[in-house]
Amino acid sequence: MQITSFKQYEEDYKKSVENPEQFWGEVAQNFQWRKPWYKVLSWNFTEPNIKWFEGAKLNITENCLDRHLATNGDTPAIIFEPNNPDAESITYTYKMLYERVCRFANVLKRNGAKKGDRICIYMPMVPELAIAVLACARIGAVHSVIFGGFSAKSIADRINDSQCKLVITADGAYRGNKQIPLKEVIDDALIGCPTVERCIVLTHIRTPVSMLKGRDVWWEDEVKHVNDVCEAEEMDAEDLLFILYTSGSTGKPKGVVHTCGGYMVYAGYTFTNVFNYKPGEVFFCTADIGWITGHSYIVYGPLSQGATSLLFEGIPTYPTPSRFWDIIEKHKVNTLYTAPTAIRSLMSYGDDPLNGKDLSSIRVLGSVGEPINEEAWHWYDEKIGKGKAPIVDTWWQTETGGIMISPIATVTPTKPGFASLPLPGIQPLLVDENGKEIEGNGVNGNLCIKFPWPGMLRTTYGDHERCKQTYFSTYENLYFTGDGCLRDEDGYYKITGRVDDVLNVSGHRIGTAEVENAINMHAGVVESAVVGYPHEVKGQGIYAFVICPEMHGDTDLTKKDILQTVTRVIGAIAKPDKILFVNGLPKTRSGKIMRRILRKIAEGDFNNLGDTSTLLDPAIVEEIMEASKGL
Incomplete structure (x- = not known):
């Protein structure tokens, strides 16, 4: 066998x-x-x-x-x-x-x-x-x-x-x-x-x-x-x-x-x-x-x-x-x-x-x-x-x-x-x-x-x-x-994320997992989650929630560094339009990120977040919402 x-x-x-x-x-x-x-x-x-x-x-x-x-x-x-x-x-x-x-x-x-x-x-x-x-x-x-x-x-x-x-x-x-x-x-x-x-x-x-x-x-x-x-x-x-x-x-x-x-x-x-x-x-x-x-x-x-x-x-x-x-x-x-x-x-x-x-x-x-x-x-x-x-x-x-x-x-x-x-x-x-x-x-x-x-x-x-x-x-x-x-030239399969987690930016289909992978390659980043939000020009913009404890007091420079990393890994088309630094992400107890909640926050729709009772730490949602208001 x-x-x-x-x-x-x-x-x-x-x-x-x-x-x-x-x-x-x-x-x-x-x-x-x-x-x-x-x-x-x-x-x-x-x-x-x-x-x-x-x-x-x-x-x-x-x-x-x-x-x-x-x-x-x-x-x-x-x-x-x-x-x-x-x-x-x-x-x-x-x-x-x-x-x-x-x-x-x-x-x-x-x-x-x-x-x-x-x-x-x-x-x-x-x-x-x-x-x-x-x-x-x-x-x-x-x-x-x-x-x-x-x-x-x-x-x-x-x-x-x-x-x-x-x-x-x-x-x-x-x-x-x-x-x-x-x-x-x-x-x-x-x-x-x-x-x-x-x-x-x-x-x-x-x-x-x-x-x-x-x-x-x-x-x-x-x-x-x-x-x-x-x-x-x-x-x-x-x-x-x-x-x-x-x-x-x-x-x-x-x-x-x-x-x-x-x-x-x-x-x-x-x-x-x-x-x-x-x-x-x-x-x-x-x-x-x-x-x-x-x-x-x-x-x-x-x-x-x-x-x-x-x-x-x-x-x-x-x-x-x-x-x-x-x-x-x-x-x-x-x-x-x-x-x-x-x-x-x-x-x-x-x-x-x-x-x-x-x-x-x-x-x-x-x-x-x-x-x-x-x-x-x-x-x-x-x-x-x-x-x-x-x-x-x-x-x-x-x-x-x-x-x-x-x-x-x-x-x-x-x-x-x-x-x-x-x-x-x-x-x-x-x-x-x-x-x-x-x-x-x-x-x-x-x-x-x-x-x-x-x-x-x-x-x-x-x-x-x-x-x-x-x-x-x-x-x-x-x-x-x-x-x-994705199936590559050798017939190898690579999962690019849930289909509802695929972004359509200026007609280009980009998997959120792909963008997250690129952001996570930045030296200071611990974890990230990416969602789409309505964008006047592109149809969908890319909104990144990023955990990055080491910013050496310069958030603007760190953002530019992350954008440079994404450009290098995928290309300029995948650069996030917005980056919000957060202390944590809304996760279920099995470790899955609840992107549904992040999408609502990215859209500014704070009243329709749905059920947050199954999250490991529901309080993190309030914290992210507050931080997002300044972006």
């Missing part, structure tokens, strides 16, 4: 396009099934209606746990690194994890959960979060993990949309030097959630909480009443595995649905290939399990392959900006998979935090969440990988279930800023606004996928029409990613 040479990649890719059913049927043989499929794939993109491995029966936890017990029972499955660097890290072997998952699965059953029930999980990044996810899958319940930082209203919206029966939470969470009162937030959310019958609460930070009789129970008490024997529920390949909410353009969150069989095969296949994983290595994905990256590359992907997955509770800069490097040295991490936002943040501290750190165990580096700008790519390559560790710049989405376009570590030649080539089974194409395919190389267009893959979403929960309209109606018979893309 593992690709070991570029020639093999080309052969596998050719086979996957010419005979997808045979290709994925063979990949799926590497997993454990209770009953085989009678048909690998049936599909149409009009409805849409996609089914993989029809008729097959399985339980994903048997693939992530049971099948490893005989040969790898004592292999570390999860290494937990707490927020506090002085606290002991904890290692769970596959045998220990299996026992804890079975025990908690019995707790769920004891509290009324059964196959098909939706269960909301709102927890810190602790091993019990992974245990709760797997316990749901064990009994055939559908988990809906909500990142442990969302507001009560956001949680209530998600619980009500999927009509969750149970909630699993903790008293609170540590995040750097802060404590987040999770149970308190859940209590506020549950006031408006009539479907929730039970709330299971883990003790973590030992803060006082309110426990309602008849609804709230302690995790620690419940596990005492059950044993660790729990037969895995038999699931159909197309049964729901989980719902994961992603913000929609309408503001109402969309519940992206993934199913058991196809998702398992795709998460496992992409994990083992993209990262060139070797048995016994330590894989460190820094994402939160509340996001798809954590689902696929902390829990299901690594565990399905018998890997060792490192789970970190804290943040990269606490208590010092060397925290990641300390963890890598301590646990001899072989693969680091993190976000460009984190990389740029750590870059801004200079080389001091790296001094004396032993990063020699690093063999593969990964980037996820947004296109990585060239400066960050080179820093990551030189300072962290020492020029020896390939960088896999992965492009994918919540909706795709797993990585779609990416180098394969040690196999694909890389280029800074390029997601490179599609993985086997992925058939991308570029189209113009009218849906006409743009052929050849050295072209730009909207990125679509023309053939199904096993990990793709099946619907949006409770609203199939919304799924159809969002992903399958823009262009006939294609899945539309919403991203703009």
Whole structure:
């Protein structure tokens, strides 16, 4: 199943396009099934209606746990690194994890959960979060993990949309030097959630909480009443595995649905290939399990392959900006998979935090969440990988279930800023606004996928029409990613940003990511965000919000320097018309910049900013609005 040479990649890719059913049927043989499929794939993109491995029966936890017990029972499955660097890290072997998952699965059953029930999980990044996810899958319940930082209203919206029966939470969470009162937030959310019958609460930070009789129970008490024997529920390949909410353009969150069989095969296949994983290595994905990256590359992907997955509770800069490097040295991490936002943040501290750190165990580096700008790519390559560790710049989405376009570590030649080539089974194409395919190389267009893959979403929960309209109606018979893309002379793909983040300046189409990349190359700039605003002459002007702590007291000169940098990197056409220096950017808790808000500020429309409750720091919006008035 593992690709070991570029020639093999080309052969596998050719086979996957010419005979997808045979290709994925063979990949799926590497997993454990209770009953085989009678048909690998049936599909149409009009409805849409996609089914993989029809008729097959399985339980994903048997693939992530049971099948490893005989040969790898004592292999570390999860290494937990707490927020506090002085606290002991904890290692769970596959045998220990299996026992804890079975025990908690019995707790769920004891509290009324059964196959098909939706269960909301709102927890810190602790091993019990992974245990709760797997316990749901064990009994055939559908988990809906909500990142442990969302507001009560956001949680209530998600619980009500999927009509969750149970909630699993903790008293609170540590995040750097802060404590987040999770149970308190859940209590506020549950006031408006009539479907929730039970709330299971883990003790973590030992803060006082309110426990309602008849609804709230302690995790620690419940596990005492059950044993660790729990037969895995038999699931159909197309049964729901989980719902994961992603913000929609309408503001109402969309519940992206993934199913058991196809998702398992795709998460496992992409994990083992993209990262060139070797048995016994330590894989460190820094994402939160509340996001798809954590689902696929902390829990299901690594565990399905018998890997060792490192789970970190804290943040990269606490208590010092060397925290990641300390963890890598301590646990001899072989693969680091993190976000460009984190990389740029750590870059801004200079080389001091790296001094004396032993990063020699690093063999593969990964980037996820947004296109990585060239400066960050080179820093990551030189300072962290020492020029020896390939960088896999992965492009994918919540909706795709797993990585779609990416180098394969040690196999694909890389280029800074390029997601490179599609993985086997992925058939991308570029189209113009009218849906006409743009052929050849050295072209730009909207990125679509023309053939199904096993990990793709099946619907949006409770609203199939919304799924159809969002992903399958823009262009006939294609899945539309919403991203703009460049395909260079070598056929390499480079994501240029969301299509609604493409600027049209004097008839020239410019991706915001491209302009941001150029601005970020300026020595003093930590991060930037670019949006369009109405311009009398050009149609659209470019408005840049820039974090630049080092201006040496001369903002005008620094602005000119940035303009000179952009001109040098892209050309004068891409020069920002306005530059506003800010202390921070409005970001969601997953690190995504909310450009919708910045667009409104750039237009001077301060009264229609929309919902800012999901921002990491809503106060930054007020600060930016005030500063913009002087521009």
